[in-house]
Amino acid sequence: MTGRRGLGGRWVRRRPLRTRLALAASAAVALVALGVCAAAFLVLRVQMTRQLDLNLAQTATQLTHQTRGWGPTAGDTSCQYQAVPCVQIVPSDPAKDPDKRYGLPVSDATRQVAAGHRPAYYTNLTVAGHPVRMVTTHLPHKAEALQVALRSDTVERGVRHAAWALSAIGGAGVLLAAALGYWVSRTGLAPVARLTATAERIAATRDARHRIELPSGPPAREDEVTRLATSFNIMLGELEQSVTAQRRLVADASHELRTPLTALRTNAELLARAGRLTDAQRDRASAALGRQLREVTTLVNDLIELARDEEPQPLVEQVRPAALLEHAVGAAREHWPEITFTTRVTPDSATVTVPGVPPRLARLLSNLLDNAAKFSPPGGPVDAELTLTSGKPGATTLDLTVRDHGPGIAPDDLPHVFDRFYRAEAARALPGSGLGLAMARQIARAHGAELTAERAPGGGALFRLRVPVTEA
Template sequence: MKRLTLRARLALLVATAVALAVAACATTSWFLVRGELYNELDRRLRSAAGPPGGKDEPGRRFWRFGRQLGYDLSTCSSTASNEGVNQPPPGPYAILQLVTADGRACTVPYAGSLTITDADVQVAKRERESVLRDGTGVDRYGEQIGVRVYTVPFTAEDGTQAAVSYALSLEEVEGPLSTLAWLLIAVSALGVLVSAGAGLVVARASLRPVDELTGVVEHIARTEDLDTSIPAEGADEIARLSRSFNTMTAALAASRDRQQQLIADAGHELRTPLTSLRTNIDLLLRSQETGRELPPETRHRMLVSVKAQMQELSSLVGDLLELARPDQDEPVQEEVALHEVVARAVDRARLRGPGLRITAETKPWYVHGDPSSLERAVVNLLDNAVKFSPPDETVDVRLAGGELTVRDHGPGIDPDDLPHVFDRFYRSTSARSLPGSGLGLSIVARVVHESGGEVALEPADGGGTLARLRLPGTISARD
């Protein structure tokens, strides 16, 4: 079954379902017809036997042959005979036989014979009112046949009590049933063939959208063209699948574009420090190879430049690794004392800006997030403020009510740059001459978003920039 194609399996399932339904209908029809034929045969048997007599009057069953039956009962021959009677019993396929109370069979001329059962004897003894059963007998021509037997009580004119068994051949039922069975088998076979053909047509029509979807998927797998879309018309499952596939390919295309943009931007940002490093190292090597020593001041300045470029490369690689980390559906979440994180970040910022005054006012605030990522985000905000603050200026840091503000007294941000400050590798015109990769604020935005907070930059009153970071939390730690 697994080796068959989906179209073949669908057609096979349709044909099987139709075959089972046709078989069930045919079997039910056969049994219904059989029941009706047997009911009609039983009706004929009861009608031929005649109605039973009243309580105080002799029975009227087989009243037309009562005298002959009484005579046959008195003579009681157990062997069927076709002699001695001018008029045979009614019905060309009828068998008539008497049963005595002691279990003997008394045949009637020209009426064949029947196999006696205990139930027939019980009727002769008046232990049962009547018996209707299937049995076997020998007809007037000596042929053994299957019969439907109806046995009823009989009282002769001399008062002798017995029973009369009247039978009709089952050929009247089995012949039509046999014909009907073959007819139903032929109709069922034809129905299965028709259903198999219909199943193929239905499968081909139903799976046409799947074939189109398969073709598009194979095209995308072969060409990696994620801009290819599948026509999605209607509201059925195939249309929903097509729309979902289009959404998936659009997301993949956007992810690929972002990846390519990240690689291009990273290459551009890495090119500058790598070029400077290579130039300085080439000069140092050339000086050593030619034997012409550089002045100590020049050599020291070049080594300081190499160190600065290495630090910039290390920072850039760290930022790239942080941004390249895949988004987590359930990021690490634990209770973090944000005021302690801010205090540590302020201490680090003071080391990086020894000529600046950094004031800090923090109140307890506990949030859920990743401690190291939150600390890096706060450090990036403070580094940004330190980088743009003139010497001997002040950077104000305040944490209260879940809002962290970092205010510097630098040149501020141009209003045209505000919508882009959190984009990767974006650097305003005034910041391009300063060290940095343009990834710091992108990392801040990502960490804050993962923690369920918000971050924004805005011009500060009196000049400079004000950064606002809001994180949901509480003023006290949970037990």
């Protein structure tokens, strides 16, 4: 038996989800329909038998007064009329039985009822080939029992008709359950089928632009399957953006690498013919080759860092941004001696610490300072300010602003300053690959911070870094 149940369970599990759902829904509705029919049959049978018992009890009560002077009497043995009861009186003492044979069966229980030692009871029996129901009750003030029997053909016939009718209804209920189960599985799993088809189409074409068609209607009336399809569409949108960004990154990287690699090849070929060059030409080509190698190395390193979307958790530690800013400004002064860097750190922000990776945060600050110095006029100032801003409880932030006094950011360029390889027209003549600000924003997001750009009042560009601070 266990093996058979195991085989049946495996067979069900191997069926498609639509088939299993249809079977489950059909079985549930069929069980309910059969249960209702069975309950209706039992109730109907009990009620019809009860009605027959009431008729017997009323008839026995009436005959109690009519047969007061009869004495022991043998009943009619035929019971040939359905509406006419069979009646007999049985004494408690068998010696007082009449000479005529009893038409209804007499047992020890009948004698006990006659003696008043047992309560009245009902019996189903057959008399002269007819089904009858009999009641045996005690006659008051006498040691006799009154037996009254009525034919139960009508009751049994009604019970049989009810059984056939309820069986037909139950069969129709099972068929309806099967139809409803198929409809429920087909309708309820339609979004799942569309989801599966979309996933298979994406897997076959590798095109994440496909979407699942959603039913029309207000969002408040969406069911679980529709919400699943909506979430899948959102996931597809994110996947499409990721694939697009990846392709754009590869295309932009190949475009940016093409020029320096061509220059590297040219200088390498030139140095290969060093015997034909003068010492000055050879030195210039060697210096250009080294400079281009450093640019390509920097570009490749930036691409590797941009490809990493999160910071390595083992390297996270408590960092004091004020100290990092001081170190980054010192390095920027050495790299940009013609620029005047000024810093302002408020006393309440000087000792604040935040969790982070020190080298990555230092890279973020140096990128912002280098970007500001690159766009500042010679001798122009670059202002860096670190403040602690307290808002609602639990909403304290450490704000770092870096401002230059250059041409500023054009309104058309402002939404794209953090895009990879994006360079505004004013920056295309300047050195760089267009990855510094993109890397700065990625580092900020990896640390749960927010980096924004805006036009500074009075001219120039203003970059603002907001780092959430956990209050002790």
